[in-house]
Amino acid sequence: MSKTFRTTDAATASDAHLLDETVMVVRAAGAALRERFGEVVRYRSREELMRALAVNDAAALDILRPRLTALRPDAGWVEDELDGGALPAGEWWVVDPAEGNVNHLHGLADWAVTATLVRENRPVLTVVHLPLTGETYTALSGAGAHLDGRPLRVAPTTDLALGIVATSQARPDEDEKIVRRVGSSITAMLLDALVVRTSVPATLHLVNVAAGRIDAFWQFAGARADLLPGALLVTEAGGRVTDTEGHPWTPRSEGLLAAAPGIHTQTLTTLSH
Template identity: 80%
Template structure:
């Protein structure tokens, strides 16, 4: 018998989170619509400062929609203001939001961008909604209740041979530490030798959507921001995938690496990345 049926308190909490997920989904769709209206030609910037102002302007447009909709839903939940921040959060509930995930792609006229919102409770993601405005797709996950694409269940791939696998990685942030950059490069080389095809692009969340949907067999990243990894971590886990660090140990927001795979290739991916 499911635990939620045995314990009415758990059932009530689950129902509350399910309702909250529906409202979170509406919020990311509304923010995505506003960003879609700003999407079009490549925006040319002459300086780093100009680029940063343009990125901030996109964030502000989406946040002006997300904050008023999400904050009242959980009045005691705090808000993570720095989307590139990593590490564990203090106790309690937190909204981890990326108002324009793949923002730099948006400004360059590329389609790989999204709006994400994840509720984290005691450092565990409990619900997430990821909206892709250009396709209209919305990916959602609720802890213990599965992952879905527009209401349809998601399942990771059944691939059991890394040599047949399509895998991916991403750059966590601009101006990454040189040690991390070199580790990324060596890991790509290792995967090029062991996997069928390697994809490298930003943002991480879109790769993780593909792992959850069974289109990609593995994704890894060194370093990383909470807003990059928490939505996809919940989606992949709820779709039946494996989440760990690159050495195969338990992943937490404190971890220095991240790995999400179909179960059948997890051990081989860990072996490749641990060389």
């Protein structure tokens, strides 16, 4: 039994060291994107927009991919940040080189760089770095969530009517049925919650749930890269993370609800209406 504990402790220590190394890599990528930030990037077509987004992605990926691969040579790499669903067995880096990329292009401050290591379809560690503020959010499975080394805890709110809640859209070309469901859910929350925030990207709402600044976040559909970091952060900060039906959330789930435990059930009830 003691040998098992030593093995577990060693694995945790190894992951903690890996988290520290990942922080340095993600911050370096964030610095590269910060240098590109400022003026609004104009585009006149979807093709021009996609090219501008790709340039930002490439600037960060040129740092992220080789350095993270060096840290974990056997880990797979998720190429498409909009991919969803379960991953194959083993370890995978799930990275969003410019989470909120469209905000970056428009000179808006709501963007970040994220990297999450997933092991057997469970997030093990994550780093979310906000280059404009210098804030770095981290979480390690079983070891808590932190902001620049300070522990995070979700809000103690127990009444949805006193809560600030938020949602986001998964992608610009979302299925019409999901778009209408998002709209209906916002209307329902406007009736039941104190304040409703709607913006992209999802990760920045989720770090606010983990930090206790807002009380709940929900999203219908979504990709691994925009939900995995926040799901781990909120869980490790003491929040409750499920799908929008109340079942345990996994990368296969069709929606996500991350909330302070005191209003999770109330939020589910509102979403069901």
